[in-house]
Amino acid sequence: MSHYxxxxxxxxxxxxxxxxxxxxxxxxxxxxxxxxxxxxxTNLNDGFPWGIWVVYDIVVGTALACGGYALAVTVYxxxxxxxxxxxxxxxxxxxxxxxxxxxxxVIDMGRWWQFYNxxxxxxxxxxxxxxxxxxxxxxxxxxxxxxxxxTVLEKFKADALLKKLNxxxxxxxxxxxxxxxxxxxxxxxxLIAMGxxxxxxxxxxxxxxxxxxxxxxTMGFAIVVFEASLSSVGFRRDPETHLLSGLGKIxxxxxxxxxxxxxxxxxxxxxxxxxxxxxxxxLMFIIETALFAYPLAVLLSPRGRENARLLLFAAVSxxxxxxxxRFNAFLITMDPGPGYSYFPSLPEIMVTLGLVAIEIxxxxxxxxKFPVMPREERGAQSAA
Amino acid sequence: xxxxxxxxxxASLGGGAAAVVSGGVxxxxxxxxxPQAVGMLFDSTLCVGCKACVTACxxxxxLPPTIVGDDVHYDSARDLSAQTFNVIKVYTDGLQTTKDAxxxxxxxxxxxxxxxxxxxxxxVCPVTALIRDPMTGIVTYDVDACIGCxxxxxxxxxxxxxxDYDNPxxxxxxxxxxNQKGVERINKGLMTGCAEACPTGATLFGSREALLEEAKRxxxxxxxxxxxxxxGDVRDPDSYHxxxxxxxxxxxxxxxxxxxxxxxxxxxxxxxxxxxxxxGERSYVSISEGVQHTLYSYLALPAVMLGGLTWLVKRxxxxxxxxxx
Numbered sequence: 001m002s003h004y005x006x007x008x009x010x011x012x013x014x015x016x017x018x019x020x021x022x023x024x025x026x027x028x029x030x031x032x033x034x035x036x037x038x039x040x041x042t043n044l045n046d047g048f049p050w051g052i053w054v055v056y057d058i059v060v061g062t063a064l065a066c067g068g069y070a071l072a073v074t075v076y077x078x079x080x081x082x083x084x085x086x087x088x089x090x091x092x093x094x095x096x097x098x099x100x101x102x103x104x105x106v107i108d109m110g111r112w113w114q115f116y117n118x119x120x121x122x123x124x125x126x127x128x129x130x131x132x133x134x135x136x137x138x139x140x141x142x143x144x145x146x147x148x149x150x151t152v153l154e155k156f157k158a159d160a161l162l163k164k165l166n167x168x169x170x171x172x173x174x175x176x177x178x179x180x181x182x183x184x185x186x187x188x189x190x191l192i193a194m195g196x197x198x199x200x201x202x203x204x205x206x207x208x209x210x211x212x213x214x215x216x217x218t219m220g221f222a223i224v225v226f227e228a229s230l231s232s233v234g235f236r237r238d239p240e241t242h243l244l245s246g247l248g249k250i251x252x253x254x255x256x257x258x259x260x261x262x263x264x265x266x267x268x269x270x271x272x273x274x275x276x277x278x279x280x281x282x283l284m285f286i287i288e289t290a291l292f293a294y295p296l297a298v299l300l301s302p303r304g305r306e307n308a309r310l311l312l313f314a315a316v317s318x319x320x321x322x323x324x325x326r327f328n329a330f331l332i333t334m335d336p337g338p339g340y341s342y343f344p345s346l347p348e349i350m351v352t353l354g355l356v357a358i359e360i361x362x363x364x365x366x367x368x369k370f371p372v373m374p375r376e377e378r379g380a381q382s383a384a
Numbered sequence: 385x386x387x388x389x390x391x392x393x394x395a396s397l398g399g400g401a402a403a404v405v406s407g408g409v410x411x412x413x414x415x416x417x418x419p420q421a422v423g424m425l426f427d428s429t430l431c432v433g434c435k436a437c438v439t440a441c442x443x444x445x446x447l448p449p450t451i452v453g454d455d456v457h458y459d460s461a462r463d464l465s466a467q468t469f470n471v472i473k474v475y476t477d478g479l480q481t482t483k484d485a486x487x488x489x490x491x492x493x494x495x496x497x498x499x500x501x502x503x504x505x506x507x508v509c510p511v512t513a514l515i516r517d518p519m520t521g522i523v524t525y526d527v528d529a530c531i532g533c534x535x536x537x538x539x540x541x542x543x544x545x546x547x548d549y550d551n552p553x554x555x556x557x558x559x560x561x562x563n564q565k566g567v568e569r570i571n572k573g574l575m576t577g578c579a580e581a582c583p584t585g586a587t588l589f590g591s592r593e594a595l596l597e598e599a600k601r602x603x604x605x606x607x608x609x610x611x612x613x614x615x616g617d618v619r620d621p622d623s624y625h626x627x628x629x630x631x632x633x634x635x636x637x638x639x640x641x642x643x644x645x646x647x648x649x650x651x652x653x654x655x656x657x658x659x660x661x662x663x664g665e666r667s668y669v670s671i672s673e674g675v676q677h678t679l680y681s682y683l684a685l686p687a688v689m690l691g692g693l694t695w696l697v698k699r700x701x702x703x704x705x706x707x708x709x
Contacts, residue, residue: 037548046546
């Protein structure tokens with residue numbers, strides 16, 4: 001008997017149709033992009049070669065998809081089996097998020113029809129951080145698909161295959177922890193090569209991979225709390241507050257470490273003054289830091305952790321903090337020199353929104369038809 | 385704020401930025417100039433802004449002129465683009481009366497690929513579409529390898545690589561020092577198109593070594609004395625012309641910046657005013673490669689991690705029988 005159950009609700013609902021409309025608008029502009037070129041739909045230029053398709057779809061999107069990663073570390077490395085009920089929805093969201101990242105990469109690739117060069121050993125440049133990201137993300141999408149496949153196999157009662165898969169799944173899970181550690185840190189390392197264009201408040205050189213992994217974790221845990229809270233509200237299910245408050249404690253630890261190193265770097269390199277420079281970058285830094293500090297303040301007290309509403313607010317703040325950190329570093333305060341500016345065009349935004357809408361539609365469909373959500377066991381404290 | 389960024393980054397790159405954490409993460413040193421490095425020297429004080437080099441470049445590369453309004457007599461390119469790999473820009477201040485004066489003056493500046501000694505674009509390209517020639521140090525582009533990810537543009541300290549966004553089958557474009565496939569002027573013993581066309585010797589071709597020597601000689605000259613300026617290839621000039629020496633800045637751009645460049649500049653105007661980026665001596669990619677290779681050397685660290693993780697996961701799933709793994 002599985003600990004998970006399909007929700008068995010109606011698929012075509014009003015929100016689902018609205019998402020569908022957004023998706024169609026996005027697809028319309030995507031078709032334009034492929035017919036007329038990227039210039040026809042984006043505001044990209046030679047100072048800002050990466051816009052929201054890279055920075056949201058890949059850099060931020062994959063971090064938002066780190067729920068599966070963060071939970072896997074908790075459950076399998078730190079052996080906290082009681083979080084297991086949250087695993088499948090987190091894995092599904094991760095698979096979709098990374099899938100979106102992969103699609104985003106191809107859409108943004110100026111010469112997408114040659115993408116396979118990335119996988120030809122004689123074309124690979126092993127000095128390239130981007131190569132590591134590309135290969136690792138590809139591998140991780142496959143790993144996520146395998147990790148999630150028991151859900152599908154269960155649905156179609158492919159018991160023999162499921163049994164075989166379960167025998168080797170531990171190795172796949174281990175890979176599923178290693179790969180995000182690798183490419184999430186590399187997303188940070190990419191900022192080093194961007195050099196002086198990255199604002200000093202975000203150009204932490206050797207610390208870049210460390211901050212990137214840390215924020216991937218915080219965002220991963222935050223998205224798990226966010227999704228669980230939201231689905232308990234949206235689907236009127238029992239809130240899983242008892243599980244989520246435990247994650248709250250982990251988040252407190254992670255944010256504390258992050259803030260200590262973040263400010264430590266600023267102190268050691270003498271950049272503290274830039275926070276009070278009173279310019280746009282300093283404002284962005286202060287907003288970002290406040291978004292990190294709020295969940296810390298809420299989750300430090302047991303009362304905050306046990307309050308479902310506060311927990312949700314903390315998670316949202318955490319998500320915004322991590323996203324803003326990456327947006328700031330890669331785009332918002334990035335300055336390639338005089339004469340260049342970038343703000344995403346409406347079609348660019350619609351493509352990204354369309355992809356996210358598709359992601360949500362698939363998520364809703366799958367949780368309603370496949371055994372993804374934890375079975376409701378009233379009174380039971382832990383399912384695992 | 386621009387000053388903050390500039391000062392800070394120079395300071396942090398100049399003096400061992402590695403200090404903070406990760407003592408184990410060693411950056412590799414900057415790459416050294418290629419053994420037979422060729423390059424160009426642009427002397428801003430000699431440039432009269434005729435843009436013969438812009439036109440010559442377009443002829444060599446078979447590119448259309450950039451026409452703005454009714455002015456069809458001149459190529460009006462304002463900046464680098466997918467159709468312009470070399471451009472002359474102008475610095476102006478106040479009344480704009482005196483050439484090569486920072487205050488109330490004007491000056492010309494050439495923008496084209498600097499052919500870095502330790503090129504960011506080459507380091508960051510995942511598919512080896514940008515190649516530093518091991519002998520000449522020239523940085524060329526392989527369109528058949530390129531996937532269009534544009535990481536090279538983010539990794540170039542000078543914003544040189546240009547992507548053709550308006551073409552659905554677009555590619556990357558930049559100066560390949562006239563040595564790209566099908567042109568190969570340098571291999572044939574010719575000089576670059578722009579150096580050949582330059583009437584004043586403002587753009588000089590030659591070996592990096594000879595050019596650096598010439599550049600250092602010039603900035604050491606006494607202002608006002610007469611110097612015999614060569615034209616064409618510094619090692620075998622087509623001709624010379626005599627001219628009074630201007631007040632050079634004591635700075636050869638490209639001798640050391642981010643590991644140095646094969647295309648170097650001298651000028652009477654400070655280089656940040658001419659739009660050069662705030663660079664220290666350390667190349668950023670030497671740092672990122674150091675980090676990357678420390679983490680991924682022979683994939684040793686990932687392999688050890690995978691081993692540990694596999695053991696942990698196996699142990700922690702065994703007591704968790706069955707159907708929900």
